[in-house]
Amino acid sequence: MSQNTPDKDDQSSTNKKAISLPISRVRLIMKSSPDVSCINQDALFLTTKATELFVQHLAVASFNNGPGKETNSLCYTDLANAAEETETFHFLTDILPKKIFARDYLQSLEQMQENDNDDDPDF
Amino acid sequence: MAERPEDLNLPNAVITRIIKEALPDGVNVSKEARRAISQAASVFVLYATSCANNFAMKAKRKTLNAADVLAAMEEMEFERFLEPLREALEAAAVKHILYKKGQKGKKEVSEQKRKDKEKKTDSENDKSREEEEEEEEEEERMEEEPEAENDGEEEEVEN
Numbered sequence: 001m002s003q004n005t006p007d008k009d010d011q012s013s014t015n016k017k018a019i020s021l022p023i024s025r026v027r028l029i030m031k032s033s034p035d036v037s038c039i040n041q042d043a044l045f046l047t048t049k050a051t052e053l054f055v056q057h058l059a060v061a062s063f064n065n066g067p068g069k070e071t072n073s074l075c076y077t078d079l080a081n082a083a084e085e086t087e088t089f090h091f092l093t094d095i096l097p098k099k100i101f102a103r104d105y106l107q108s109l110e111q112m113q114e115n116d117n118d119d120d121p122d123f
Numbered sequence: 124m125a126e127r128p129e130d131l132n133l134p135n136a137v138i139t140r141i142i143k144e145a146l147p148d149g150v151n152v153s154k155e156a157r158r159a160i161s162q163a164a165s166v167f168v169l170y171a172t173s174c175a176n177n178f179a180m181k182a183k184r185k186t187l188n189a190a191d192v193l194a195a196m197e198e199m200e201f202e203r204f205l206e207p208l209r210e211a212l213e214a215a216a217v218k219h220i221l222y223k224k225g226q227k228g229k230k231e232v233s234e235q236k237r238k239d240k241e242k243k244t245d246s247e248n249d250k251s252r253e254e255e256e257e258e259e260e261e262e263e264r265m266e267e268e269p270e271a272e273n274d275g276e277e278e279e280v281e282n
Binding site for chain 1: 130131133134137138140141142144145146147149150151152153155156159160162163164165166167168169170171172173175176180185186187188189191192193196199200201203204207208211212214215218
């Protein structure tokens with residue numbers, strides 16, 4: 001039989017067990033989207049749960065894809081690769097850009113400027 | 124509304140814990156990777172919200188509901204999340220909305236009956252009902268692995 005806690009505590013503890021991310025924060029992020037007016041409780045719950053599943057999925061997929069298995073590590077490059085190579089993660093390419101060396105970037109910048117010089121005499 | 128940009132981040136400690144639980148033991152996750160996953164999660168929420176909102180607008184509703192979110196998952200090609208999401212929603216509903224919503228109640232009652240049946244057939248491992256409910260989350264994960272009990276086969280067939 002249950003030897004514990006009044007109902008209020010019970011509810012919050014079951015909530016915690018079902019999902020670990022804070023629902024209030026997820027609601028805040030959802031509401032930051034301008035078109036959204038109201039979100040019902042179930043939708044909020046599902047989005048929070050889905051976000052947890054997504055975090056797991058992204059971590060596992062990147063780890064399995066990458067070279068980290070031998071070194072037992074997960075690094076940024078693995079994530080950037082996963083974003084580029086896996087179709088369902090394509091929406092992440094903007095915030096998980098592949099890293100390039102500064103010298104490569106400067107080189108490509110120079111090239112672009114050379115091209116621009118034709119149109120833009122100030123530069 | 125969010126006043127600072129940090130307000131749109133998810134808590135690092137929780138994200139870190141979820142990542143660690145998902146990966147094999149002892150995997151080292153770089154700080155940069157954790158930050159990136161956390162940001163990716165925020166973007167995921169926005170993307171899902173925007174997809175779900177499209178479905179709500181099509182149906183001329185102002186309030187996002189569970190069906191919109193599930194439809195959004197399908198649209199985003201995260202079908203793999205649908206089943207665990209439905210299970211989580213049912214588990215949550217069984218726990219505390221059982222008496223609030225009559226319509227949904229039917230589903231939950233039949234779900235409850237099914238569980239009760241399973242428990243009867245499984246009388247040897249007669250844990251208290253509450254314990255089992257608390258462990259539901261873990262059981263969901265474990266269902267993928269073959270279970271030593273007789274129940275294992277039945278559950279797979281039903282699913």
